[in-house]
Amino acid sequence: MRPELGGASDALLDRARRGDARAFEQLALEIERPLYRHAARMLGHDDAEDAVQDALLSAWKSMASFEGTSFRAWVFRIVTNRALDRLRSRKRHPELPLDPPSETDDSVSWAEPTAPGPELADLAADREALRVVEDALATIPADQRACLLLRDVEGFAYEEIAIITSTEIGTVKSRIHRGRLAVRNVLISRGWKGSTG
């Protein structure tokens, strides 16, 4: 799911650190689509392009100070921060609190199926089901959505997500679980069951 940096990319990273603009462009080109995918699901398509472009330009400007090993995680961190900042600035559509409530994970309710429906495993190819998932993702808090997308779509490890979102790993664990459970509940409420998924 997630392309690892190979030797060629490591060489590109070294060149980009030394100010090689073409090397940076090549690195950015490799993750352009995933970055846009992440930003589009966080912000919607309208703002996603600007957010990604701004983030890549910001990454280039501070490339010399980048000391990590994962260029991909670093740029995803910039894009995620940009997306969360933009969401915070949207006054007309108040979001749910960015910080999760202090209640324990066990208190999160699990919705029960209202009627027998198709298995979740059968829904992967169903456009209607995917649309429901997209709608469900749009309704959960932004910080949960960011963590869930970084895990289930981009394949980052919990430790990487903690760095990307500048949070504790326990918070990441909680946000992923809550977000996943919220999407699951929306699907269940539509009459589907995922007991064999």
Add this chain to the structure above:
Amino acid sequence: MHPFGDLSAYMDEALSSEARASVQAHLDTCTLCRTRLAELRGTARLIAALPMPVPSRSLVPRVSVPVWLAPLRTFSTFASGAAIFLFLALSVIAYFPRVQSAGTAAAPAAARPAATGAGDTSLQPPSSLNFGAPSPSAAPVVTSDRSGAGQSATPGDATKEVGRQDSASPASNSVAAQSTRVSNAPVPEPAPFAFLLSPWLWLVLAVAFAAISFVVGRRLRST
């Protein structure tokens, strides 16, 4: 107690070995938790299967300058410098003929204080003062004519001659003769680079270089 809160981390293999073993032991005996785990797995699979949106344009900023564009940086700098230089040259050329004509006009005026009137064209502003292209043959012809008149007539005669011209008297033979002298006078060749003294030329060049510098600079900034 059901370990619901750990099911996602268990699924993602993000639990410590001890916590993982504990959850595993519970799952072996709890049908409800196995069902919940299956639901979470199915949900994660659906999220991962979402179609990938495609941006409508390239989002990678072009931080490197294309090879073909690199010389344009130098050219843009040169063009902006040339535009400034040409504007300065324009100012000098537009001002210099005034000083020169004023100097050349002052000497004959001092030598021939009575030689004033319509015939003394040296006191008229040169055509370059009006930002017009200089007529290379007119001034020299008049000058030679004046020098010819200076050889044969005193300033008083010149005044009389002007008076005769103004009254258009029949005794205009001298005027005809003068015209004959004018037409017969050798017309000097125009200076080969006289057009360089036209301020219009420098103005056009300056504006052209400024426009080139602006367009190239804008193109460079957009990349």
